[in-house]
Amino acid sequence: MIKKEQVLLEKPDVKKAEDVEKKAGTIEVFVMGKSYKVPAGLTIMKALEYAGYRYIRGCGCRAGFCGACSTIYRIEDEQKLGFDLACQKVVEDKMYLVQLPFVPATKVEYDIDKLEPTESTILEIYPEIARCVSCNTCTKSCPQDIEVMKYIQRAIRGEIAKCAEISFDCIQCGLCAMRCPADIKHYHVSQLARRLRGKYIDTKSKNLAKRLKEVESRKYDSEIEKLIKMDNKGILELYKNRKIEAEEKGPGGD
Amino acid sequence: MKITDGYPEYMMKSIKLVEEKREKNMSQPVKPMSMKSREEVLSKYHPDYMKGTKRELKVGIDKGTILYNGIVDLLEAKPVLDPKDVDLSKIDYDVDLLIIGGGGAGTVAALFAYESGVPKDKILIVTKLRHGDANSMMAQGGIQAADRPEDNPTLHYLDIYGGGHFTNKPELARALALDAPGIISWHEELGVMYDRHEDGEFQELSGGGTCRNRMHSCKDYSGMELMRNIRDKARNLEMPVLEFCPMAELLMDDKGQLAGGIAFNLETFEYYVIRAKATILATGGSGRLHLANYPTTNHYGATGDGLIMAYHVGANLLDLDTIQIHPTGDAYPEPLVGILSTEKIRGLGAIPLNKNGDPFVFPLEPRDVESAMFIQECKRGKGIVTPTGMPGVWLDSPMVDIIHGEGTIETKLAGEVRKFKRFGIDMTKHPILVYPTLHYQNGGVEINEKTETKIPGLFAAGEVSGGVHGKNRLMGNSLLDFNVFGRRSGIYAAKYVKKAKIGKLTLNHLDKYNKMLEQAKIKPAKSAPIILPEYRGEMAISRALDIF
Numbered sequence: 001m002i003k004k005e006q007v008l009l010e011k012p013d014v015k016k017a018e019d020v021e022k023k024a025g026t027i028e029v030f031v032m033g034k035s036y037k038v039p040a041g042l043t044i045m046k047a048l049e050y051a052g053y054r055y056i057r058g059c060g061c062r063a064g065f066c067g068a069c070s071t072i073y074r075i076e077d078e079q080k081l082g083f084d085l086a087c088q089k090v091v092e093d094k095m096y097l098v099q100l101p102f103v104p105a106t107k108v109e110y111d112i113d114k115l116e117p118t119e120s121t122i123l124e125i126y127p128e129i130a131r132c133v134s135c136n137t138c139t140k141s142c143p144q145d146i147e148v149m150k151y152i153q154r155a156i157r158g159e160i161a162k163c164a165e166i167s168f169d170c171i172q173c174g175l176c177a178m179r180c181p182a183d184i185k186h187y188h189v190s191q192l193a194r195r196l197r198g199k200y201i202d203t204k205s206k207n208l209a210k211r212l213k214e215v216e217s218r219k220y221d222s223e224i225e226k227l228i229k230m231d232n233k234g235i236l237e238l239y240k241n242r243k244i245e246a247e248e249k250g251p252g253g254d
Numbered sequence: 255m256k257i258t259d260g261y262p263e264y265m266m267k268s269i270k271l272v273e274e275k276r277e278k279n280m281s282q283p284v285k286p287m288s289m290k291s292r293e294e295v296l297s298k299y300h301p302d303y304m305k306g307t308k309r310e311l312k313v314g315i316d317k318g319t320i321l322y323n324g325i326v327d328l329l330e331a332k333p334v335l336d337p338k339d340v341d342l343s344k345i346d347y348d349v350d351l352l353i354i355g356g357g358g359a360g361t362v363a364a365l366f367a368y369e370s371g372v373p374k375d376k377i378l379i380v381t382k383l384r385h386g387d388a389n390s391m392m393a394q395g396g397i398q399a400a401d402r403p404e405d406n407p408t409l410h411y412l413d414i415y416g417g418g419h420f421t422n423k424p425e426l427a428r429a430l431a432l433d434a435p436g437i438i439s440w441h442e443e444l445g446v447m448y449d450r451h452e453d454g455e456f457q458e459l460s461g462g463g464t465c466r467n468r469m470h471s472c473k474d475y476s477g478m479e480l481m482r483n484i485r486d487k488a489r490n491l492e493m494p495v496l497e498f499c500p501m502a503e504l505l506m507d508d509k510g511q512l513a514g515g516i517a518f519n520l521e522t523f524e525y526y527v528i529r530a531k532a533t534i535l536a537t538g539g540s541g542r543l544h545l546a547n548y549p550t551t552n553h554y555g556a557t558g559d560g561l562i563m564a565y566h567v568g569a570n571l572l573d574l575d576t577i578q579i580h581p582t583g584d585a586y587p588e589p590l591v592g593i594l595s596t597e598k599i600r601g602l603g604a605i606p607l608n609k610n611g612d613p614f615v616f617p618l619e620p621r622d623v624e625s626a627m628f629i630q631e632c633k634r635g636k637g638i639v640t641p642t643g644m645p646g647v648w649l650d651s652p653m654v655d656i657i658h659g660e661g662t663i664e665t666k667l668a669g670e671v672r673k674f675k676r677f678g679i680d681m682t683k684h685p686i687l688v689y690p691t692l693h694y695q696n697g698g699v700e701i702n703e704k705t706e707t708k709i710p711g712l713f714a715a716g717e718v719s720g721g722v723h724g725k726n727r728l729m730g731n732s733l734l735d736f737n738v739f740g741r742r743s744g745i746y747a748a749k750y751v752k753k754a755k756i757g758k759l760t761l762n763h764l765d766k767y768n769k770m771l772e773q774a775k776i777k778p779a780k781s782a783p784i785i786l787p788e789y790r791g792e793m794a795i796s797r798a799l800d801i802f
Binding site: 107 | 432
């Protein structure tokens with residue numbers, strides 16, 4: 001049905017490709033053990049594409065946010081395993097690569113509206129966190145450099161807010177869960193902690209509640225209706241002459 | 255080439271000038287531009303106004319309108335599906351509501367359709383990649399909602415409408431502004447961790463083209479935090495999702511109603527016939543088409559499929575003669591080119607500077623104007639050219655810590671800091687190099703306040719839709735858009751489902767479309783939708799055989 005040649009956007013420019021290689025110099029990487037020569041300086045993702053791979057799995061946002069391209073690697077003759085995102089990590093010579101496009105880690109289903117943020121809430125839903133042996137392998141495998149073991153320890157102690165804070169930058173790639181000797185699903189645990197904190201622990205905005213009531217009582221309907229009915233010149237004037245807060249007080253924030 | 259702190263020597267020399275003038279630059283800010291000078295710079299340097307980027311469409315309901323070349327190419331391509339290959343007598347999924355796209359708009363739509371009474375086993379989300387793989391996940395800066403006492407939805411409306419050059423559909427801009435506080439409140443209920451002051455009020459920043467500080471954020475992972483919560487809720491409900499199954503084409507019935515679609519399993523190459531009483535198009539944007547040859551901030555799957563499929567069934571499109579280039583795409587180092595550096599950096603006070611360390615633009619103009627000013631500065635020879643030939647201007651990020659106190663960048667821009675650190679650049683100490691990048695599809699399939707399209711049974715929400723932002727979207731309004739219109743589409747589609755009766759299924763519209771192409775004397779070399787972009791190396795492609 002969908003043939004390969006139909007999706008090519010432009011004719012390949014082989015000369016250009018040769019120039020790129022010449023300019024950057026090539027290095028050797030091993031994709032699941034198979035050798036390819038690729039230009040230096042590319043990310044793992046772009047290097048694989050350069051070699052001729054077309055992604056279906058293992059590729060998402062291409063900018064470090066989605067956790068689709070978790071990659072495990074080892075440089076030839078080195079002891080240590082490396083963990084990173086294919087879209088962010090630059091290839092190195094003699095790198096042996098394998099991508100992990102899926103993580104089998106069941107998420108517990110819950111109704112957040114029926115939970116209470118007590119010291120034991122997380123433990124009750126994910127009891128296996130109590131089996132943490134403090135080996136810190138999860139932290140070492142996190143491509144975001146999150147202190148994964150620390151937030152699990154906080155979760156065990158029932159410190160929901162702290163667990164949520166430490167884990168906040170988690171992109172849910174699942175490398176932690178794949179490496180854990182205690183079979184903890186860290187990224188699901190921290191998801192629960194963050195929702196509990198956002199919903200129950202953080203103080204809510206009074207301004208928002210007030211504005212919501214105003215909108216519901218249709219306070220702004222007629223004002224906006226007036227703008228919609230205004231002629232072009234009128235609305236242009238209004239727009240042009242509106243006061244810009246950032247200009248008067250400087251940018252916002254704290 | 256000697257590299258210090260991530261930068262080659264000649265760039266470091268320019269950084270020295272930036273540092274020397276930092277104090278002065280912070281004390282003497284550049285004023286916003288007049289409407290007239292905005293127009294002038296846009297007409298000279300924005301791709302929307304330049305020659306050669308667009309052409310007239312020769313086929314279909316919008317025949318005669320001007321659109322970006324890359325979009326016209328696909329609209330004038332052959333529909334990818336041959337109706338002869340599909341057996342419509344066997345229905346693989348029979349549902350009330352089909353949602354195409356598992357990003358923000360699609361997932362929100364599913365949640366609200368369920369709350370509005372559609373049973374979850376009668377809802378089906380199909381998505382090209384994984385559930386949640388979408389531009390929504392990548393949005394960094396934040397989401398707009400007028401909830402401070404100094405602000406109000408009327409001012410928000412005025413910003414949306416003026417920022418869109420008064421081309422938005424007013425009723426859609428109104429919905430966006432008025433629904434916003436309700437959306438933030440819904441997020442509070444879900445458990446979204448917004449950045450707050452100690453008293454619980456939101457920390458709200460300014461964004462380009464907004465007259466009040468109303469951008470709510472979750473560090474610089476705002477979209478990810480929203481999407482994580484929304485998706486977690488869908489997962490807790492066990493909302494049915496078919497992953498790695500993009501839609502190849504939509505289905506109609508013999509009464510001219512939309513009736514579902516044909517999904518394509520990317521891994522087994524099978525098709526699935528999905529019959530649905532209502533269909534919500536939530537396929538997102540088209541950055542991966544690289545319109546006007548720009549690099550993009552967009553997700554791998556952002557190939558504009560929704561536009562093409564909707565056009566094949568006769569839905570009309572709006573404002574695709576414009577694209578949003580985001581002023582601060584990364585220009586250095588090479589592996590980051592095109593990736594976004596959030597507008598929040600400017601929202602927190604960082605100023606763009608040229609190679610001499612001099613400011614040349616108010617940091618928070620609307621995105622199109624800010625971008626055009628960056629391009630102008632580079633064309634005038636005042637940009638910095640990287641070792642690979644990419645031009646750029648400095649964004650003086652260390653200013654943020656000077657204004658708000660040491661440690662602010664680390665905590666509020668954690669994602670950005672992490673990104674640059676991988677390449678040896680410390681953005682808390684040195685500026686970053688930026689250049690406009692293709693970011694957002696301003697227009698799309700025309701909708702009304704109920705997210706209905708021209709075709710009965712077809713709803714659209716999020717980036718694929720057109721009319722909300724007119725010809726330019728303001729920052730913080732896309733996260734808001736997918737929530738506001740995702741929610742509306744779920745509610746209104748649920749209502750529609752109660753009365754809808756589907757007739758005999760057909761793919762005749764594809765035969766008709768092929769005939770139209772023939773009549774317009776177009777001989778398509780390509781087929782569309784394209785589903786995924788092609789990034790294989792040219793050497794590899796030139797040797798590829800299609801024999802397996």
